[in-house]
Amino acid sequence: MSQAESLIETLKSQLRAQGKTYADVARWLALSEASVKRLFAEKHFTLARLECICDQLNLEFAELVQTMQAGEQRLQELTQAQEQSIVDDHELFLVAVCVINGYSFDEIHHQYQLSEAECIQQLLKLERLKLIELLPGNRIRRRVAANFRWQADGPIQRFFQQHIANEFFRSRFDSDSEKLVVLNGLLSPAGNAEWQQTMQRLAKEFHALCERESGLPIHQRFGTTSVLAVRQWQYGLFQDYKREAEAKS
Missing domain, CATH: 1.10.10 (Arc Repressor Mutant, subunit A)
Structure with missing residues (x-):
């Protein structure tokens, strides 16, 4: 398989992973779905079209290439x-x-x-x-x-x-290199799933940024940890105050 063919196969995998279809790609590229199917079948894309699809997937083009190079054996x-x-x-x-x-x-x-x-x-x-x-x-x-x-x-x-x-977490998070954001609200299961997808995109952006800066000298880069977490959860103290009927529901 040529590198171009391998890149298109990797792109198809990324589309499947995000639940996107040829119809979605057709809309992004302002083409008919039949034309998009033909592009994938012939594995013939312009760089501009590849970049457009990557943008819609919140995926850096360089990240697509790195994923291709990684292969299934990684x-x-x-x-x-x-x-x-x-x-x-x-x-x-x-x-x-x-x-x-x-x-x-x-x-x-x-x-x-x-x-x-x-x-x-x-x-x-x-x-x-x-x-x-x-x-x-x-x-x-x-x-x-x-x-x-x-x-x-x-x-x-x-x-x-x-x-x-x-x-x-033993920090005040008040220096220029630190930030703590605590969010709390009410979400449906669908909303929770959507927020988790957003977190996945943030994680990809973090790793892509690490890759982009990997060429900098080590003394210009510093260990950086970011924790992204979500739960359907309420502080135990609040649970103790729930009415009995509500607690059983």
């Missing part, structure tokens, strides 16, 4: 046992987070108190987990997909909730 998540092996080894955890965020070998070695031998040892462990490929000259090639994620309620997520969340 790792999307680890097993519970693999995550546990990372959590149990704090040095391995540190190096794993670094490489997922694009650190080079030298950047890890110079920024943290790890010898070259210790760095290599941990990188070889990550290679066995298929997170990376360690190349000659200690160059690191990431093997994680663009949508790589930690297991829901897995060892990494539980570690964050038990050990990191309290430290993260």
Whole structure:
């Protein structure tokens, strides 16, 4: 399969993932649905049309190319046992987070108190987990997909909730590099689903921004954590004040 064909197949996957159809594409491009089907069948798109579709999907064109390059062989998540092996080894955890965020070998070695031998040892462990490929000259090639994620309620997520969340929120969030926004309101299940889709788009924008800035020197980039969360939830104290009939409903 040529790169052009692979790019169009990746675009089709992105359309399916967002529940979009040829009819949607036809509307965006001001074409008939039959014309759009022919474009996909012939895999013949102008760059302007590809960019238009990407805009409608809230997808950077560069991100589409990166997704194509990732391919199905890229790792999307680890097993519970693999995550546990990372959590149990704090040095391995540190190096794993670094490489997922694009650190080079030298950047890890110079920024943290790890010898070259210790760095290599941990990188070889990550290679066995298929997170990376360690190349000659200690160059690191990431093997994680663009949508790589930690297991829901897995060892990494539980570690964050038990050990990191309290430290993260132990701040006044009043400096120029911090912001805390707490939203509360009433949403239907459909509204909740729509808001979750918005959160997914924000997450994609965050990762796309990280990729765009990945070429900057490491001293110009800083560890940045953003937590996006939503629940159908009410503070326990408020629950205690609910009328009995309402609480049973």
